[in-house]
Amino acid sequence: MKALRRTALALAVTLLPLAAAWGADAGAGTKLTLDDCIKKALTAAPELGEAQADIDATSAKLDEAKAHRYPQIEFLGLIGPVPQARGNQVYSPDGINDTERWTWFQRGDATLVQPLYTFGKISENMKAASHGIEVDRAKKDQKGTDVALQVKEYYYGILLARELRELVLETRDILDDAKTKARKLIDKGSPNADELDIYKLDAFRGEVAKYLEEATKGEQLALAALKTRMGLSPAEAVDIDAERLQPAGATLGDLTAYVEEARTRRPEFRQLNEGIKAREALVEAAKANYWPDLFLGGYVSAAYADKRTRIDNPFVPDDFNHVWAGIALGVKWKLDFGITGAKVAGERAQYNRLLSTKAYADEFIPLQIRKAWLEAREAEASATAMKEAYTNAKRWVVASVANYDFGVGPAQEIFDGLQNYARMRAAYFQAIYNQNMALARLDHAVGQAPLN
Numbered sequence: 001m002k003a004l005r006r007t008a009l010a011l012a013v014t015l016l017p018l019a020a021a022w023g024a025d026a027g028a029g030t031k032l033t034l035d036d037c038i039k040k041a042l043t044a045a046p047e048l049g050e051a052q053a054d055i056d057a058t059s060a061k062l063d064e065a066k067a068h069r070y071p072q073i074e075f076l077g078l079i080g081p082v083p084q085a086r087g088n089q090v091y092s093p094d095g096i097n098d099t100e101r102w103t104w105f106q107r108g109d110a111t112l113v114q115p116l117y118t119f120g121k122i123s124e125n126m127k128a129a130s131h132g133i134e135v136d137r138a139k140k141d142q143k144g145t146d147v148a149l150q151v152k153e154y155y156y157g158i159l160l161a162r163e164l165r166e167l168v169l170e171t172r173d174i175l176d177d178a179k180t181k182a183r184k185l186i187d188k189g190s191p192n193a194d195e196l197d198i199y200k201l202d203a204f205r206g207e208v209a210k211y212l213e214e215a216t217k218g219e220q221l222a223l224a225a226l227k228t229r230m231g232l233s234p235a236e237a238v239d240i241d242a243e244r245l246q247p248a249g250a251t252l253g254d255l256t257a258y259v260e261e262a263r264t265r266r267p268e269f270r271q272l273n274e275g276i277k278a279r280e281a282l283v284e285a286a287k288a289n290y291w292p293d294l295f296l297g298g299y300v301s302a303a304y305a306d307k308r309t310r311i312d313n314p315f316v317p318d319d320f321n322h323v324w325a326g327i328a329l330g331v332k333w334k335l336d337f338g339i340t341g342a343k344v345a346g347e348r349a350q351y352n353r354l355l356s357t358k359a360y361a362d363e364f365i366p367l368q369i370r371k372a373w374l375e376a377r378e379a380e381a382s383a384t385a386m387k388e389a390y391t392n393a394k395r396w397v398v399a400s401v402a403n404y405d406f407g408v409g410p411a412q413e414i415f416d417g418l419q420n421y422a423r424m425r426a427a428y429f430q431a432i433y434n435q436n437m438a439l440a441r442l443d444h445a446v447g448q449a450p451l452n
Contacts, residue, residue: 029237034155037230037240038450041151042144044231051140058136062129068122071114078107082320084307089316092309105305105320112298113330121293124285131278135271141449142267147229148450152440154226156433159245161219163429168212171422175205178401178414204415245429248436252380255373258446259366265447266365272358279351286344292333300325365445372442379435386428393421 032040042048082105085094094101115122179201186194224234232238263269305320317324400413 029239031239031241033241034152035451037155037226038148038151040230040232041147042450044229045143045147047143048140048147051136051143055133055136055140058129058132062126062133065122065125065129068125069115071112073110073112075108075110077109078105080105082305082308084305085318086307086309088309089311089313101307103305103307105303105308107301107303107320109301110299114296114298115293116296116329117294118288119291119293120284120288124281124288128278128281128285131274131281134274135278138267138270138274141447142271144450145267145444145447149440149444150229151226153437154222154229155240155242156245156436156440157222158219158226158240159242160429160433161215161222163245164426165212165215165219167422167425167429168208168215171418172205172208172212174397174401174414174418175201175208179205181401200415204418245432245436247380247383247432248439250439252373252376252439255370258369258373258442262365262369262446266445267447268361268365269447272354272361276351276354276358279347279354283344283347283351286340286347289334289340289343292331295330295332296327297330298325298327369442369445372438372445376435376438376442379431379438383428383431383435386424386431390421390424390428393417393424397421 081102083094083096083098084101084103086092087094179198182197182201186198223239226240227234227236227238230238302323303318303320308318308321310321311318397414397417400417403413
């Protein structure tokens with residue numbers, strides 16, 4: 001019974017922070033399979049919404065990088081007072097600093113710059129943004145597998161709590177039956193039963209009632225946590241469709257195959273591979289700043305001012321009364337002393353950092369898979385052993401109750417048998433839960449999609 005109590009308490013402590021309230025009858029409402037629960041959780045998960053926002057933000061950066069391939073136009077408009085200027089190219093009655101006679105001018109200037117070749121500034125940033133999108137998509141997939149693992153933990157936790165609750169109820173029924181038989185023996189004056197046996201049975205039953213409350217609480221907390229994960233209110237009439245905690249049914253495969261599969265499926269590997277490519281492109285983009293930008297430039301300017309004579313002499317331009325335009329090939333080259341080199345070094349450091357992270361992942365992700373694989377194998381063996389153990393313990397209980405009924409066995413045998421039966425059966429269900437969760441963690445470690 002101590003094992004049963006520890007199991008119930010552990011489940012309650014694990015799930016208590018995730019459960020806000022409980023109000024609905026667990027047996028009423030819609031029945032959901034494990035896949036149904038995962039689908040709902042993936043739809044409601046706020047972290048997946050955050051991941052999608054990151055994808056959208058990186059997509060916007062790609063659009064921005066692409067847009068740098070197209071012309072950029074800048075316009076400047078001015079309006080204001082200016083001294084009047086009359087006359088011709090040779091003579092004017094107005095002085096250059098004459099402020100007695102004013103007029104108004106309007107002027108507009110437009111410049112156009114069409115990049116022709118940037119030595120990789122545009123193309124490498126586009127490449128980096130494209131790989132960045134794949135990094136964010138892999139992050140979203142990773143969050144999806146995390147959500148699915150949580151759902152499985154809650155789903156199997158509900159079944160474990162219900163199995164423990166049924167075990168406690170079974171134990172209570174056996175105690176009630178033993179008490180009834182003890183009372184009959186006492187009434188018959190049998191020397192094999194006395195009031196002390198009744199007190200022991202009542203005391204044991206009181207402890208069982210405590211375990212029953214713990215198991216019920218664990219079941220309610222697990223279901224409330226599952227509802228919260230699916231984005232449902234605690235009062236919504238929803239329950240799982242499975243009635244018994246059974247092995248998930250998946251066959252444990254070869255460890256080497258799981259490790260190789262993870263290298264293509266695991267979101268973290270995809271993040272690293274795409275991230276390294278993105279960082280490599282950013283290094284090249286930073287190095288491109290050593291070189292100039294070649295562009296095609298265009299310029300249009302027009303201005304008009306009343307009371308200012310327009311002079312058509314190309315050697316005498318008037319900033320307030322003219323129309324001119326032009327087009328030319330241009331070079332823009334920014335030279336600095338150490339700024340570009342420092343930026344290149346910074347980007348290369350980030351690139352090298354990801355290489356180190358990938359080396360870490362290559363070493364420790366297979367170790368994580370091995371751990372999950374060994375846990376699944378251990379849990380499978382434990383479940384087989386504990387099933388045989390609790391079956392024999394059940395026979396022990398039945399024989400003890402029968403002997404007590406016939407007046408040839410002490411009540412202590414019933415207590416000892418029940419304690420061992422409850423402990424072993426609880427350990428069996430815990431082993432099934434551990435086996436299912438080990439397989440779930442193995443799928444998570446390999447990078448299996450939440451819904452196969």
